[in-house]
Amino acid sequence: MTVPGTLVLLRHGQSTTNAAGRFTGWLDVPLTTDGERQAAAAGALLARHALLPDIVHTSIMARSIRSADLVLNTLDRSWIPVHRTWRLNERQYGALTGRCKKEVRAEAGPTLYHHWRRSLHGKPAPLPAQQLTRLRADPRYATLRPDALPAVESLADMTARIAPYWADVLAPQLLTGATVLVVAHGNSVRALATVLDQLCEDEVLGLNIPTGQPLRYDFDHAMRPRVRGGTYLNPDAALTQAELVAAEGHT
Numbered sequence: 001m002t003v004p005g006t007l008v009l010l011r012h013g014q015s016t017t018n019a020a021g022r023f024t025g026w027l028d029v030p031l032t033t034d035g036e037r038q039a040a041a042a043g044a045l046l047a048r049h050a051l052l053p054d055i056v057h058t059s060i061m062a063r064s065i066r067s068a069d070l071v072l073n074t075l076d077r078s079w080i081p082v083h084r085t086w087r088l089n090e091r092q093y094g095a096l097t098g099r100c101k102k103e104v105r106a107e108a109g110p111t112l113y114h115h116w117r118r119s120l121h122g123k124p125a126p127l128p129a130q131q132l133t134r135l136r137a138d139p140r141y142a143t144l145r146p147d148a149l150p151a152v153e154s155l156a157d158m159t160a161r162i163a164p165y166w167a168d169v170l171a172p173q174l175l176t177g178a179t180v181l182v183v184a185h186g187n188s189v190r191a192l193a194t195v196l197d198q199l200c201e202d203e204v205l206g207l208n209i210p211t212g213q214p215l216r217y218d219f220d221h222a223m224r225p226r227v228r229g230g231t232y233l234n235p236d237a238a239l240t241q242a243e244l245v246a247a248e249g250h251t
């Protein structure tokens, strides 16, 4: 029986809105120079751990696509097959999209702010109709059923869109023994981890994903993670940076 391959989850490098302290959601923003460096460094870290992806998956947002390109360039593996899917997009942050996190926290208060950002079911107000119409006119979403393009999402909504991608695409590839790299977003990685680790509501509250830090998962034959929560290739840096993500908007 083939031993299941390794899955590597990576949140894209720092984006311009991350650097500006703003909610990004489905805004399509580029990486900062630091973000580009983080993505290339993630590639170098994969090389040091002899983790050479056979297949890569990205969202259809520029920051994930660019980060994956930088990782693969560093590894000299730009030739591997690439799958891009809206299912790995960042969470649709609704009316918070583009807003300053610090201002939102000051207005809403710390409890509601944390509920919106980190609870399983919390979600802010939806994206205003005009902005949703503009998003629906974007050619990259042309093939998507209009009701599949959300005006706002909770983490639970995201797990519902990501679970079929895990079951139908990622898990079967891993079962062939392939090393699979997923370059996605803070909340799509949280959603995937929620599915893989079967996290409960309390556990997702404290789950923060740093940019540019590869997170490795290995599986048993039933495709259960061998280490719950996976293993960061650079655990100290990942922990420090995850704490900074948790504190966004606080100061």
Ligand SMILES: O=C(O)[C@H](O)COP(=O)(O)O
Pocket: 022, 023, 024, 025, 090, 091, 093, 117, 185, 186, 187, 245, 248
């Ligand atoms: O969409 C965003 O603003 C970030 O990528 C993730 O934001 P969060 O860490 O506040 O959920």
